Amino acid sequence: MVSNWRALSGLAGTGHAGAVVKADAYGIGIEPAVSALTQGGCDTFFVAHVSEGIRTRAVAPDATVYVLNGLLPGTCDAYAAHRLSPVLGSHDELLEWAGFRQGGAAVAPAALHVDTAMNRLGLWQGEGLSLARERKDTIEAAGIGLVMTHFASSEDVGDPANARQIAAFSHIVEALPGIPASIKNSSGHFLKDCPSYQVTRPGYALYGGNPTPGQPNPMKPVVGLTARIIQLRDVEAGMQVGYNGRWTAKGRRRLATICLGYADGYPRNASAPEGTAGGFALVDGVSCPFVGTVSMDLIIVDVTDAAPAACKRGAAVTLIGGSLDLEAVGAGAKTIGYEILTNLGRRYTRRYVGL
Template sequence: MEIAAPLRLRVDRDALTANWQALDRLSGAAACGAAVKANGYGLGAVLVARTLALAGCRDFFVSNWAEAVALAPLGLTVSVLHGLRAEDVAVARAGIARPVLGTAEQVARWRESGGGACDVMVDTGMNRLGVSVEAVREGLLDGLAVETLLSHLACADEDVPMNARQQAAFASLAGRVVARRMSLANSAGIALGADYHFDLTRPGLALYGGVPRADMAGLLRQVAYPEAQILQRRRVPAGETVGYNATWTAPVDTEVATLNLGYADGYRRALSGRGAARAADGVRLPVLGRVSMDMVAIDVSARPDLAEGDWLAMDYDLAAASAVSGVSQYELLTGLGQRFGRQSVE
């Protein structure tokens, strides 16, 4: 029996498309790909990839092979950022995606399995994934069919000298590897300018309405809209408290709605007393007291028409929610849970 979810996550496909198009323009002569790992940053990888493919995106990036398998029916060009474990060889040989090889062992494993088109990650200073610049210069990749040589910026959201050092280290490999393309810039890296674009950019957060750098704020539109149903409406008398640990006391008689939403759904406890919902006419309805596991209380005094069973959209502009909660935009987005029924709108 299918039961309608009391939570829904509206995904604005027009906004998603507009964000990719804006990033594509900002990428200049470079192609603009899309990171759709973590289930499309929580919005649904198939929905996101299909939408962006229709917009013109041709390169997609996931973290692991299970994510690649989920996208396989779409017939897209997919790269698997976490490379090639021994357990992944069979699915990689099926040709549904390219491995992004990140260690000498992975390079050897790919060669031994029969080789073929692959991508390679080079570490230019982040010290996370990738083969060393020196190993590439010494011939580690010689004879390998490298489609895209990648690296990743550690601090692109800041104006720091490390950005230029990484760019220079990566640029020094041009011509040292027989690779069709080079790719360095993530969302924030795109805004650093043409020297960082190379042949292919790989935005993630910015596609989904996150703002990785302040100078990109006017460029991007909100994509994700969490919505929850009202479980109950009540009047809380002046002097009474709401929620765990009684952190909020009603200064006057207050109309309070309890929503079917909590931190188990990714609506973070850090938004206690700081977050808000929005009525259909845009009126802000503040969160009262502590966010609990499955419920949150909202002041609905300004909206006497709202009742049990009605829906409210949470105020979930990522940059603003991050600023008030101290939680990163990435966590706010990817943490949205599986209890949401995901709906696309245009």
Template sequence: MAHAEREGLACGRLTIDLEALADNWRSLAERTQQTECGAAIKGDGYGTGLEKAAATLSRAGCRTLFTAVPDEGLRARSAAPESRVFVLAGLLPGAAEAYRKGGLIPVLNCPDEVIEWAEYCAAAGQRLPAAIHLDTGMNRMGLSLEEARLIAAAKDVVARFDLVLVMSHLVCGGDPANPLNARQLERFHEMTALFPGVPRSLANSPGIFLGADYHFDVARPGISLYGGRAMDDGENPMRPVVTAEARVLITHSAAKGETVGYGAVETLRRDSRIAIVGIGYADGYHRLAGAGGGHKPANAWVNGHVVPLVGRVSMDLIALDVTDVPEADCSRGDWVEMFGPHIPVDDVAAKAGTIGYELLTGLGSRYTRTYIGGS
């Protein structure tokens, strides 16, 4: 089926601006200056399509990619064969040969992974690359200080593979005033001193905005590449990459005092015109962005007009209050921006009590996708 025909049958569509993705990477690379700027493309390229994201970033000049799981790593290697590809989930048990064949670089997160990779490299007669993850305060993945000391002291173990990176992850980087940032930075200096001469990586998207002290040798931005907000406050300087739209299925009138949607959580305060659009939480648009959560619902944008959601978000349908929109500007078949250049994804996420990451990575399979700006 041709793309135009598929879109004609779709109730939701995504437009993904690959040139904006490339521009965002170039902007972040300018901020990091002498630090290599890599890219996190996990979560299917934050919902943009992993292969498209990897190829676009590679063409822009990115040479280091970070994926979450091995399958993502293999897909990234296929799309960007000139790039280094790190697997943040680490070395899965018994999978070292598959990592070698796939050209994947495991991020070793515990002593057992370090030993297994070292033993595999010794048996294969190759010093294959790996990274070591250091836990500086997240208490999620990575070697503790004591474990790092033991591994660093076991020089015969580390010498069996090529240690190309030591890294850690910021807990509160989006809040520059949080004292944990400085404590993590101090701990990172302490722990990486155990591995002298090895390139270091600490800065994710927020870390880049925290300044040069956090940049080290390799930065690995994620959400900022895809247009999301990295810092808790202030303007977001990144270009939006993903536009999610829903088709108007019907419009109808409803009288003051009537309720809209499940649970009757919202009562109309005036005679209203309601537009029903064809996406919902099955498409990754969060239920809590609608009414009933104790806050004002999210907004959408239709032909130059900002309109609020009304009632609860359903699995497949969302109601919008278009009373103040001329009928000619909102009628059956029109497309409504649910988030994108006019409705920032982080604004919608905030209404739903979540973050832009979750909306982007949770985009459903029913949208048609259009890519623009790619070569």
């Protein structure tokens, strides 16, 4: 993970890379991830919620910690107590924060979020320009130390929305001279002609996700997931398998039941009812498809093509790792690698090796 951060830092131009550690550091765990990144040289972190910011602050006492999801009413005291920086995205948030600062509170600099495409959070572009040009007193009162926007389609290098967002944000930056800026997310580091400004915000790529879909992954793998075989059985042609008998053997098959299911965060959409493709596992390097329905605690895998020596009770099979990267796992579960990572459940035993 730290090597991925360093690689992305090298793509940050004259700026520097922060690290997005929201959603429990994408399932890795905030504490070990922030500790490793801090030791590696990262000093700026982005989280979604105040609770995540408090955990990050406990591990990185000297870092800058931005809370992306805005300022909920009445939460200013929590930001001040833990030296967290709110990402302000509305006039109401700006006014509440500015009033809190003017009351004498000692707080960290806030960020200003301007929406250039997402229609999700942030000031409209026009509002941001108006604020920058006509209400600089509000900007000063709020103590803005960073202005940012968020890409809607940066993983798609051919989407013209990227160029429009880059151009729109450049006008905001020009209207706020002297205030550091941030636009690049993970995929943004690989967009041609995208300025780095002073801070970049990689997230998914830090944890081994591919920021360049359709191209070789420039990131190193970070997460591996294994589960153990708890029972094996042979089924004959015509025998039904799993809940509601949604899969029927076409011939004699060797099946392994593994100790993992949707209660562990593995998507039920990885189920493989009759005539559909679902998830798969690697058994001694051999791709073995799921059969039937992913259940709460168990998945059935067709291990007929795997070496018998690798298919024993207690043997480990791979759910993430090797050729089963996050993108392949996401595709098999009819979702994306982001969801696979962030759903990694609390029942897993986590072992950290050289983050």
